[in-house]
Amino acid sequence: MTASCTRLAARSPTPGLLEAVADKLLSGRGIWPAVPAIIALTVVAVIPFIILLSLGFSQIEMERGTIVSQSFTLxxxxxxxxxxxxxxxxxxxxxxxxxxxxxxxxxxxxxxxxxxxxxxxxxxxxxxxxxxxxxxxxxxxxxxxxxxxxxxxxxxxxxxxxxxxxxxxxxxxxxxxxxxxxxxxxxxxxxxxxxxxxxxxxxxxxxxxxxxxxxxxxxxxxxxxxxxxxxxxxxxxxxxxxxxxxxxxxxxxxxxxxxxxxxxxxxxxxxxxxxxxxxxxxxxxxxxxxxxxxxxxxxxxxxxxxxxxxxx
Amino acid sequence: MKPPRNPALTDRLGIGAMLALAVLSLVILVAPSIIVLMISFDTRAFVSFPPQGFTFDWYRQVFAQDVLVEAMMNSLQVGMAVTILCVLLGVPTALVCVRGRFPGTTALSVYVLVPHMVPGIVLGVAVLFAGALVGIGPSMGLQAISITVFVLAVMVRTVQSRLQRLDASLDEAAANLGATPFQALRTITFPLLMPAIMAGAVFTFIEGFDNISVAIFTHGFRDRPLPIELLAMVQSVNTPLVAAVSGVQILLAILALVAVSFSIGLDGVND
The missing domain is CATH 1.10.3720.10 (MetI-like)
Known part of the structure; x- marks a missing residue:
């Protein structure tokens, strides 16, 4: 981390801290820029699919809107x-x-x-x-x-x-x-x-x-x-x-x-x-x-x- | 290219049939929109063909009806939210998919495709149920974020394919001239990516505005988007009013088409 920061600093004459961070994050070499998308896909699509799957195969008992018990059923x-x-x-x-x-x-x-x-x-x-x-x-x-x-x-x-x-x-x-x-x-x-x-x-x-x-x-x-x-x-x-x-x-x-x-x-x-x-x-x-x-x-x-x- | 000089009768018939079918398909593609446009100017209060007279009354009525105007505004908002989210989430992801130097970039581009491969109504139902379990009811926000996830792949794929064809040595040249990666991105890569981003924006906006399969389960019951409102209206109203709403949407589509042809050119859509 420190090494790469010095390398960045060497390349640009006056590196603002913000720009150094942006360089690190946005270069596209690492996974960071994609993290927000991965989170969105996981939370809004993948987890709901898993929930859908579990709803189809479970017996749910509800009391006043909250799940009381849940058991596997076909x-x-x-x-x-x-x-x-x-x-x-x-x-x-x-x-x-x-x-x-x-x-x-x-x-x-x-x-x-x-x-x-x-x-x-x-x-x-x-x-x-x-x-x-x-x-x-x-x-x-x-x-x-x-x-x-x-x-x-x-x-x-x-x-x-x-x-x-x-x-x-x-x-x-x-x-x-x-x-x-x-x-x-x-x-x-x-x-x-x-x-x-x-x-x-x-x-x-x-x-x-x-x-x-x-x-x-x-x-x-x-x-x-x-x-x-x-x-x-x-x-x-x-x-x-x-x-x-x-x-x-x-x-x-x-x-x-x-x-x-x-x-x-x-x-x-x-x-x-x-x-x-x-x-x-x-x-x-x-x-x-x-x-x-x-x-x-x-x-x-x-x-x-x-x-x-x-x-x- | 030279096809044989005196083709046999079967050859002529076969190719003739192919071309006749092609023309028929093109007519099938375009005729409905033209007929709807004609109906929308009809002076009579029922839908009948051929239309009689010419009036802008139905268009005036469209904008005089609060329900419709509200639905249009709702859809505009959802469309813009979807577009902005897709740009913010999709462009960096496309960058990582193409330039990432870690194992799993392929897995990432497949992961982005997952929600898009699933039928829209399945995603809609899943989001509705999952939201309900954690106490998030259907709303305009839920609708926007679900459609975003559904169409994110379109933005990523469009930008990705443009990025793959960009010359990587441009970036290297920028680096050699002393640009930081961020500077190279801002001054070299982004301007070159702009057409692809624009095209992706048009398609994601249209999806946000027009989507039904996801929206029907996730939209807020007080903020009905235009397609949902229209779906109910088509089944209950039998005046050219519906045709006029359609006319407005066709105009929107023509604008989108012009936007696409200015951004990447029509041939670019194929990539």
């Missing part, structure tokens, strides 16, 4: 797992999230391809159209679908003017409406990692493919698609996590009665104040989410290794 987990409502709810969330992820990939990948082959202005337009929705509130974007799909909305007006239907179709409050909203909300999250990869892509590989006589479709299938495996992995993981745990779209486009995992947890925690039940639901949500994310990560690394191995 009751809440067993109750949850033997409750058919849990299974249907989580299954609904899972199906919705997986469908959303696949549709986002199907709609998002072509945009990334257009970005790859597009010129400067096409690329810029795609970037703006992708980033702008991310900066807009999810509620605003979901509300737009109420307007589009609603009784007097865009779709119904158009269909009625074309004479295809007499009365407005009921689209809002159906599974389809929720799915449409989900895909649109999460599409930018799929596209961003894909175009980030496309921007780094070495285009000489494509050229080589064309020179060897491959068609555009062949090049896309044999060269571009295999190379985008890591980005597809990132995109699907992000979209899955967000759509599996979302709250807004099912609430707004599914009407009040579309129960997915997130809305169920909200009801347990905020309306019925069932803490242990809510904790267990949150833990199941997190655990099942992690399982799918692990599968995605494993598949991605398998495919990446396979394409690399094939090239070698």
């Amino acid at each position: 009751d809440y987990l067993i109750n949850a797992l033997s409750d058919p409502l849990y299974w249907t709810t989580f299954q609904r969330s899972m199906t919705l999230a997986l469908t959303t992820t696949v549709l986002c990939l199907v709609l998002g990948y072509p945009v990334a391809y257009l970005y790859l082959i597009g010129g400067r202005w096409t690329r810029r337009a795609i970037l703006i159209l992708t980033i702008a929705p991310l900066l807009t509130s999810g509620i605003v974007r979901t509300y737009a679908w109420l307007v589009i799909l609603g009784g007097r909305g865009v779709v119904n007006t158009a269909l009625m003017q074309m004479g295809l239907i007499d009365r407005p179709l009921r689209i809002v409050n159906t599974h389809v409406a929720v799915l449409i909203g989900m895909v649109q909300i999460h599409l930018p999250v799929m596209i961003l990692p894909l175009i980030a990869l496309m921007a780094r892509q070495d285009r000489r590989l494509e050229e080589a493919s064309y020179n060897l006589g491959a068609s555009r479709l062949g090049t896309l299938w044999h060269v571009i698609l295999p190379m985008s495996a890591p980005a597809i992995g990132t995109g699907t993981a992000l979209v899955f996590t967000l759509s599996y745990t979302t709250f807004v779209v099912p609430q707004l486009l599914g009407g009040g009665n579309y129960l997915n995992a997130a809305t169920m947890i909200y009801e347990q925690v905020v309306y019925s104040l069932e803490w242990s039940k809510g904790s267990v639901s949150a833990l199941i949500l997190m655990a099942s989410c992690l399982v799918v994310l692990t599968l995605i990560a494993m598949a991605t690394s398998r495919i990446t290794r396979w394409t690399k191995g094939r090239d070698a």
